[in-house]
Amino acid sequence: MSAPIVEFIVTGDEVMRGIIADTNTAMTASRLYPLGFALRRTVVVGDREEDIVAALRETAARADFCIVSGGLGPTSDDLTAACAAKAAGVPMRRHEPWIEHLHKRWAKIRPNEPIPPNNLRQADVPETAEVLGNPDGSAPAFAMKFQRCLFFFLPGVPREYHRIVQEVVIPRLLQPGVVLRSRILQCYGVTESKLDQMVAPIREAHPEVRFGFRTKFPENHLSLAAIAPDAAAAEAALARVEKLCREVLGDLVYGQDGVTFAQAVGDRVAARGETICCAESCTGGLLTQLLTEVPGSSRWSAGAFVTYSYELKETALGVPHEMLQKHGAVSEPVARAMAEGARARSGATWTLAITGIAGPDGGTPEKPVGTVWLAICGPGGTTTKLAHYRGDRGQIRMQSAYGALQLLRQAIA
Amino acid sequence: MSAPIVEFIVTGDEVMRGIIADTNTAMTASRLYPLGFALRRTVVVGDREEDIVAALRETAARADFCIVSGGLGPTSDDLTAACAAKAAGVPMRRHEPWIEHLHKRWAKIRPNEPIPPNNLRQADVPETAEVLGNPDGSAPAFAMKFQRCLFFFLPGVPREYHRIVQEVVIPRLLQPGVVLRSRILQCYGVTESKLDQMVAPIREAHPEVRFGFRTKFPENHLSLAAIAPDAAAAEAALARVEKLCREVLGDLVYGQDGVTFAQAVGDRVAARGETICCAESCTGGLLTQLLTEVPGSSRWSAGAFVTYSYELKETALGVPHEMLQKHGAVSEPVARAMAEGARARSGATWTLAITGIAGPDGGTPEKPVGTVWLAICGPGGTTTKLAHYRGDRGQIRMQSAYGALQLLRQAIA
Numbered sequence: 039m040s041a042p043i044v045e046f047i048v049t050g051d052e053v054m055r056g057i058i059a060d061t062n063t064a065m066t067a068s069r070l071y072p073l074g075f076a077l078r079r080t081v082v083v084g085d086r087e088e089d090i091v092a093a094l095r096e097t098a099a100r101a102d103f104c105i106v107s108g109g110l111g112p113t114s115d116d117l118t119a120a121c122a123a124k125a126a127g128v129p130m131r132r133h134e135p136w137i138e139h140l141h142k143r144w145a146k147i148r149p150n151e152p153i154p155p156n157n158l159r160q161a162d163v164p165e166t167a168e169v170l171g172n173p174d175g176s177a178p179a180f181a182m183k184f185q186r187c188l189f190f191f192l193p194g195v196p197r198e199y200h201r202i203v204q205e206v207v208i209p210r211l212l213q214p215g216v217v218l219r220s221r222i223l224q225c226y227g228v229t230e231s232k233l234d235q236m237v238a239p240i241r242e243a244h245p246e247v248r249f250g251f252r253t254k255f256p257e258n259h260l261s262l263a264a265i266a267p268d269a270a271a272a273e274a275a276l277a278r279v280e281k282l283c284r285e286v287l288g289d290l291v292y293g294q295d296g297v298t299f300a301q302a303v304g305d306r307v308a309a310r311g312e313t314i315c316c317a318e319s320c321t322g323g324l325l326t327q328l329l330t331e332v333p334g335s336s337r338w339s340a341g342a343f344v345t346y347s348y349e350l351k352e353t354a355l356g357v358p359h360e361m362l363q364k365h366g367a368v369s370e371p372v373a374r375a376m377a378e379g380a381r382a383r384s385g386a387t388w389t390l391a392i393t394g395i396a397g398p399d400g401g402t403p404e405k406p407v408g409t410v411w412l413a414i415c416g417p418g419g420t421t422t423k424l425a426h427y428r429g430d431r432g433q434i435r436m437q438s439a440y441g442a443l444q445l446l447r448q449a450i451a
Numbered sequence: 452m453s454a455p456i457v458e459f460i461v462t463g464d465e466v467m468r469g470i471i472a473d474t475n476t477a478m479t480a481s482r483l484y485p486l487g488f489a490l491r492r493t494v495v496v497g498d499r500e501e502d503i504v505a506a507l508r509e510t511a512a513r514a515d516f517c518i519v520s521g522g523l524g525p526t527s528d529d530l531t532a533a534c535a536a537k538a539a540g541v542p543m544r545r546h547e548p549w550i551e552h553l554h555k556r557w558a559k560i561r562p563n564e565p566i567p568p569n570n571l572r573q574a575d576v577p578e579t580a581e582v583l584g585n586p587d588g589s590a591p592a593f594a595m596k597f598q599r600c601l602f603f604f605l606p607g608v609p610r611e612y613h614r615i616v617q618e619v620v621i622p623r624l625l626q627p628g629v630v631l632r633s634r635i636l637q638c639y640g641v642t643e644s645k646l647d648q649m650v651a652p653i654r655e656a657h658p659e660v661r662f663g664f665r666t667k668f669p670e671n672h673l674s675l676a677a678i679a680p681d682a683a684a685a686e687a688a689l690a691r692v693e694k695l696c697r698e699v700l701g702d703l704v705y706g707q708d709g710v711t712f713a714q715a716v717g718d719r720v721a722a723r724g725e726t727i728c729c730a731e732s733c734t735g736g737l738l739t740q741l742l743t744e745v746p747g748s749s750r751w752s753a754g755a756f757v758t759y760s761y762e763l764k765e766t767a768l769g770v771p772h773e774m775l776q777k778h779g780a781v782s783e784p785v786a787r788a789m790a791e792g793a794r795a796r797s798g799a800t801w802t803l804a805i806t807g808i809a810g811p812d813g814g815t816p817e818k819p820v821g822t823v824w825l826a827i828c829g830p831g832g833t834t835t836k837l838a839h840y841r842g843d844r845g846q847i848r849m850q851s852a853y854g855a856l857q858l859l860r861q862a863i864a
Binding site: 053054055060063064067068071077078079080081082083084086089093096230231232234235238241249250251252253261313315316318319321322323324325326327329330331333334335336339340341342343344345346347349350353354383384385397398399400428431432435 | 464465466467468473476477480481484490491492493494495496497498499502506509524525526527528560567569570608663726728729731732734735736737738739740742743744746747748749752753754755756757758759760762763766767796797798810811812813844845848
């Protein structure tokens with residue numbers, strides 16, 4: 039049983055030159071994937087007739103559906119409608135209802151100016167096209183089938199594009215007979231290759247579910263996708279395989295389907311009616327940033343003391359001057375004092391402290407770059423942990439922030 | 452003489468499904484465009500042998516150069532090397548020097564664990580491939596010519612990908628006898644179309660230098676590339692045009708060639724022997740994070756008070772309880788009190804305060820989402836500024852952090 043094949047064609051010199059990134063397709067792909075469509079190919083070409091026509095012809099022979107974006111506007115580099123006619127071997131026609139619409143639209147926006155002639159070019163579509171309109175703009179979307187493929191031609195402006203995808207294209211694509219269910223299991227504390235090894239026996243025993251892997255440093259994600267003739271079968275296959283994977287992965291799985299690590303931990307803290315405050319040195323606010331980028335985090339995130347300097351460790355957190363002199367900032371007593379000082383000053387339920395050497399400078403033989411002391415202070419007292427991280431400055435900082443969150447995750451497990 | 456044709460092939464189910472957006476190609480396209488390469492097509496395919504092989508074969512017949520990204524890792528969905536061999540009709544071989552490299556790399560990272568066998572798969576490359584290595588990862592890049600096209604196969608991890616593009620691929624693309632000198636002028640406070648307009652007369656008068664544009668929110672970058680038969684000529688042309696551009700752009704240019712905005716400001720603060728401390732509310736540590744991700748920032752960054760809650764604004768910064776009650780946290784008096792409280796407590800030369808509504812919730816008719824009060828406190832007193840930013844939560848937070856840095860940039864201009 040095969041799912042319908044979907045392709046994207048993106049046109050535009052600006053995309054080709056890297057002036058703008060194509061964000062339309064990623065968004066649309068993420069919407070179509072769970073609906074059971076096999077997205078097979080995206081082709082990006084510039085504003086060249088030869089390249090657009092070639093891309094359309096290739097796709098026409100290969101795909102069931104294609105969304106084409108860009109090149110429907112009024113200017114001389116808007117070639118897509120003419121290219122569609124050429125690729126399909128049909129003439130162009132002027133769509134009179136859209137001409138009327140353009141006149142009315144123009145009169146509303148600029149009542150005292152005549153409509154420029156090139157504006158009306160937007161009503162020229164291939165003879166066999168079905169005009170789909172555009173509630174937010176002057177370039178009409180249209181649909182057109184040639185060879186194997188039903189094409190949807192859409193304006194490239196993201197707001198117009200997404201509304202037409204959502205309101206017109208997706209309802210047309212949905213067919214009975216193919217259902218997909220998917221899940222992403224997000225893991226922390228395991229390498230991608232180890233993750234692959236751990237689930238390999240399950241993957242081999244269950245070809246009805248597709249396995250995918252993705253690294254989002256320092257996390258690794260496992261995606262599972264089940265395609266079946268009906269929802270019940272797809273859900274059953276997915277549930278069976280997900281359960282097996284969760285059994286072998288245990289608490290390496292921290293969350294699913296797009297939650298962030300900070301959000302997963304924060305949600306558990308919020309559910310307990312508790313709060314977090316951070317005391318950061320080498321991470322310089324990164325941990326707090328990860329916590330507060332979550333919408334609604336003000337419920338459980340009190341804030342942070344980012345004490346980068348010795349002086350601020352003393353004045354803002356009350357770390358004793360003699361302790362810093364005797365042990366240095368990267369030491370167990372200082373990590374402990376930072377966590378305890380933050381708790382006393384903030385009144386938060388949990389405080390997390392991080393003090394380490396993120397590099398590239400500042401390492402010594404006894405405390406090389408990557409040496410990080412972590413501390414957590416909560417209702418049951420204070421716990422510390424010494425970690426040695428590898429990588430560049432950014433990676434050491436990120437691992438340190440995750441390490442601190444992991445202490446909290448374990449404390450409230 | 453026609454410009455060489457360049458294509459990109461991007462592989463990966465996660466890109467196809469929209470789980471991650473392909474940001475590599477836009478960045479590379481913006482680098483290659485000013486060098487005179489005609490970027491003709493980007494093809495994105497999933498982790499399917501049939502699709503990858505087809506894409507490689509089509510490109511091999513059509514392009515002079517192709518950068519292929521993704522699918523070189525150790526897991527079962529990493530198929531690209533085998534597909535390259537199949538498309539070119541050559542067998543695979545194990546690259547022994549890379550096996551040695553992998554063993555050494557693993558021994559350094561995890562000395563007490565044996566290397567997993569699938570990790571060594573990364574040393575398997577097509578027989579005719581030239582291994583290019585990878586300074587930052589375990590999957591080696593390789594180059595390989597078949598039919599018309601010289602292919603560069605690169606890991607998809609952005610950090611690894613970009614370094615190999617810059618250090619290995621671009622020097623190879625330049626023809627012998629051609630010297631390139633380039634400069635990126637990084638601007639803040641100007642839109643892309645305005646930037647284009649401002650430099651248009653210079654661009655038209657100086658065809659010997661190519662102009663490119665790129666948006667890196669909220670910054671806009673202008674890249675200048677001079678190509679000449681020798682270094683002296685390229686450098687002279689570049690210097691001449693750069694000077695003209697700097698004259699029209701003035702202090703919209705904050706830096707060049709990859710410096711960050713925070714780093715540019717921090718360097719000037721450091722040169723004056725001064726220090727910065729932040730008092731952040733809605734940005735939740737983002738500003739401090741931007742400052743401290745700069746290596747060596749401990750010289751001039753004291754740290755921050757991230758006072759997300761009312762309570763922490765009072766206890767950590769001494770903002771009066773009655774002031775918060777009367778004016779609300781997002782108000783001029785509170786921004787001022789945060790900046791002044793941070794300066795009194797940290798002893799830093801400059802303090803920057805941010806308090807606003809990042810959304811998506813929390814807006815009111817008087818203070819809609821995007822309302823942000825900024826304050827700077829320094830040797831000459833305190834200045835405040837009201838800003839109204841547009842965009843989603845992340846964009847509002849980022850613009851707020853930039854807005855605060857801009858206050859400091861102006862104060863020390």
